[in-house]
Amino acid sequence: MAGKAEKKSNTRSRIISYVMNNENTSKVEISKNLNISMPTVLSNVNELMESGVLVETGEYASTGGRKAKSIGINPSYRYAMGIVITANHVGMTLVNMRSEIEKTDRVRMKFSPETSYCGELSILVKKFLEDMEEPEKLLGIGISIPGIISQEQHLVVKSHALKIENYSLSFLEQSFSCPVYFENDANAAMMAEDIHQYRNAIYLSLNNTLGGAFCIDGKLFSGQNQKAGEFGHMILVPGGRKCYCGKKGCADAYCAASALTDGKYESLELFMEALSEGNTKAQKKWADYLDNLAILISNLRMAYDMDIILGGEVGGYLADHMLALGEKVMEYNGFDRDIRYLKNCTYRKEASAVGAAKHFFSEFIKNI
Template identity: 65%
Template sequence: MPEQKEKRNLTKSKIIYYMLNHSVTSKAELAKELNLSMPTVLTNVNELIAKGIIAENGEYESTGGRKAKSIGINKSYCRAMGMIITANHLEMVMVNLGYEIEKIKRVRLKFSSEIAYCSEVQKNVREFLKESDAGDEILGIGVAIPGIIDQERKIVLKSHALKLENYSLSFLEQALGFPVYFENDANAAMLAEDTLKYANAIYLSLNHTLGGAFCIDGQLVRGQNQKAGEFGHMILVPGGKKCYCGKLGCADAYCAASVLTNDNQISLEKFLEQLESKDLATTKKWEEYLDNLAILISNLRMAYDMDIILGGDVGGVLSRYMIPLGERIMAYNGFDHDVSYMKNCSYEKEASAVGVAKHFFTEYVMQM
């Protein structure tokens, strides 16, 4: 009997996972795509409808005969909160079961390793939950942090951005008062993507600093010391510009968003306005940036031979510049016939916050 129950739970999980990434489907489609018998689909779908997790939401166009009922996830069934900690800000999002962002709030809060910082975070989170009308109904709070994290011991091993080393996250966890999940910000952004669609993929996070992550068979690869995906600190130009980590020639010094914003002296939006107005200095900087980014992407493709998702602040706007970027990449890559492996990110903003929130939905589905 326990074995049968486990099998039923696994089937439910498969159905929910599929529906989380397909906003509208039908029982016939589930049977076909998941290789399940129609009686199995009917039994499980009816149970999930009774629980309120999924709902009938219309009808498919008829191809002859009776119209099939369309079904989808009940997005309001549960929620989770995601949070990004940076050196100077705290960003919070409320995400529903349909992976939609219902509310965003960004507050200026300078990071500190002092306990008083945890109290400030607690205060802001309580205000955000009150404004979201979420109360105690959320599954948990995910926290994305720019640094190398030991999840088992809940320690930030190292963070250049926050100037931390061996920093315990226990005080912050206690202050939040909900189940908490901590994750590196680039890993979290990778988790915001559909890891069924991108089971084997690299996520290149082109934010103020450059980060990265990658999945194999739908699972994050963390490496022996939790450092996998630190693409920003691969040497791109030997003896080149100084990186914030202290080394010379790191990819971060050439491909991070800070290269375009002069280390936040101007906004990325202002840079793009100047680019669109054909400002000569801005155009020259952009072309140099694309050249360096093309080398990095080509190197990653050679090393991993998988899809590369362009994310982060710059990744969010690169969809407008894929042709000039692709032309540069092809000049460095003699093995691929096109650049169809380059993908645009699903979330132009708040990807890391969505990714850490999604962790709780995955956990919830697994426990069904």
């Protein structure tokens, strides 16, 4: 009996996962694409609709017989929250079952390893969620942190950005009354993407610091010491600019968003405004930035031969500059005839928050 129940649970999980990654589908499509018999699909889909997990979203065009009903995930069935912790800010995002952002806010709050920070963060979260009509629908809170996370030891092994080492996450976890999950910021951003679309991919998180993540066969790859994807600290220019990690010439010093703002602009948005207005200094800096980014991209493509997703704050703007970037990448890579392996990120600003939150949807689906 246990085996039968487990098999049914696995079938349900596969169906829900498929529906979540296909905005509108039908029972016929589910049966065909998941190779599940139609009677099994009908039984499971009907039960999931009765419980409210799935809903009818409309009708397909008639092919002569009765119109097939399109079905989709019920976005309000459950929610999850994502928090992004940086050195000077806290970002909070509420996500529904369709991975749609219901609400988001960003508050200036300097990180501190003291327990008082945990209390302040707890107050911020309570205020953020106070207008949630059904708080029992919150599955948990995913927290994104710029650093190397040890899930087993439950600590931040090292974070240059937050200036902490071997920092226990226990106090932070205990600040909330619901389940909490911690993840590296770049890994979380990768998780925000559709892993069914990107089975094998690299994520470049081009924020104020440069992070990276691997997705291999639909799963995050962390490496032996949870350091896989630390592309920001690959040497790009030997003996070059000093990086915040202490080394010289790191990719972070040339390809992070901070390489563009560089103390002259309060935000990347202001830099991009200057660029669009034709500011010559901004144009020169942008051209140099794209050149350095093209070298990094070419090296990663040569090493891993995967799709490369351009994310983070800069990644959000690159969608309008792909031609210029592509031309530079082609100059450094004579093995690819096009740059279709370069992909734009799905979420321009809240990727890490969404990805950390989506962890709870994955767990929910596994155990349904």
